[in-house]
Amino acid sequence: MYSDSDLEAAVAAGALSPDAASGFRNYVATRSGGAAVDEEHFRLLTGFNDIFVAIAAAILLFAVGWIGQAIGPKIDVDGPSPFAGLFVAATAWGLAEFFTRKRRMALPSIILLLAFTAGVALTALTTFVLAIGEANFQDNERAIALVIAASAAVAAGATWLHWRRFRVPITVAVAALTVVGLAMALIASAVGGDAPDETMERIMLASALVLGLGVFLFAMWWDSSDRARETRRSDVAFWLHLLSAPLIVHPIFSLLGLTDGDATVGEALVVLxxxxxxxxxxxxxxxxxxxxxxxAYVLFALISLFRQFGAVELNIALAAFVIGSGLLLLSAFWHGVRRSIVRPLPPGLQARLPVTDRAVAA
Known part of the structure; x- marks a missing residue:
């Protein structure tokens, strides 16, 4: 299986001409019955060897983390050790030099990146706590939030270095996640202890929503630079959209009160x-x-809605039927529906959206 990133690399290396690569994309799209530009391509597996290497790498990372945990100083005697994260991060980087930089294996690259960032964050957090002193964090929410923010900042810098070295598309989204964690921790340190729990929860939800919108706009910036979705930039945008979606959706529905219990008819209609x-x-x-x-939120709202109208025994089945059939119909007619929505939009906005026809991109 070949991804757009592979075609992009082949064009850069001179193995394929740009016209040949474009023709191949259009041919594959024609066989699948859709427009090539309207497909969300991202590579997760190139073969079963990806799964084999990913399992082996996970076992090795678990082993070196255990060894680091055994030999290093620990927080609160039985807590985590800085060496556990350090060994995992160092091993993940070393493995990436071969499996990511040379072999360009998708799934192992994702696992190694996540292990590297998590290892750096754990190393930074445990080092800061041990250096400052565990007693200074007792009943001190601001200090806890600040050390989390500092650890997230270190992880963000390390993830940026990983991007500069390996260019794994998901790296930008992971770096964005560390920045979100940094911002949330700073906000928590600024208001923690001074606000009631309910107010604090609303502040954090609103902050997550704003940060999610920021990640969404960042994703659109990457998307607008590759409107035909032919380069790695589109892959980067895919992962950023995957990150921004829950940051936007969860706060919206939580602030609407959908997570508090059964939704009323009015709340269910608002959710829909x-x-x-x-x-x-x-x-x-x-x-x-x-x-x-x-x-999940829409299913919950529909279940509550059907229950309000008396369909108690079949409320789950009816909700699943409505959502499942609706999404399948939308998928089947996605391209046509999308064209009918995009074409009435202002030209300036259309110029920033993925094209509806590859000929337009050309």
Whole structure:
């Protein structure tokens, strides 16, 4: 299986001409019955060897983490050790030099990146706690939040170095996640202890929503630079959209009170209205992550709605039937529906969205 990133690399190396690569993409799209530009391509597996290497790497990372945990100083005697994260991060980087940089294996590269970032974050957090002193964090929410923020900042810098070295598409999203963690920790340190728990929860939800919108705009910046979705930039945007979706969706529905229990008829209708808006946005930007992230909330709202109207025994089945059939119909007619939504938009906005026809991109 070949991804757009592989075709991009082949064109850069001179193995394929740009016209040949474009023709191949259009041929594959024609066989699948859709427009090539409207497909969300990202590579996860190149073969079973990816799974084999990923399992082996996970076992090795677990082993070196255990060894580091055994030989290093620990927080609170039985807590984590800085050497556990350090050994995992160092091993992940070393393995990436071969399996990512030379072999370009997709799934192992993702696992190694996540292990590297998590290892750096754990090393930074445990080192800061041991250096400052565990007693200074007793009943001190601000100090805890600040050390988490500092650890997230270190992890963000390390992830940026990983991107400069290996260029794994998911790396930008992981770096964005560390920045989100940094911002959330700083906000928690600024208001922690001074606000009631309910107010604090609302502040954090609102902050997550704002940060999610920021990640969404960042993803759109990457998307707008590759409107035909032919380069690695589109892969980067895919992972950023996957990150931004829950950051946007969860706060919206939580602030609406959907997570507090059974939804009233009014709340259920509001949820469905929000989901329709998310669906229109997903169609316009040609990304399905928003729809997937909100599924659980919409199912819950529909279940409550059917229960309110007396369908107690079949409420779950009816809700699943409505959502499942609706999404399948949308998938079947995605390209046509998307064109009908994008074409009435202002030309300036259309110029920033993925094209509906590859000929337009050319």
């Amino acid at each position: 209205g929000v989901y329709v808006l998310l669906g229109l946005t997903a169609l316009a930007i040609d990304r399905r992550a928003l729809l997937v992230s909100a599924l």
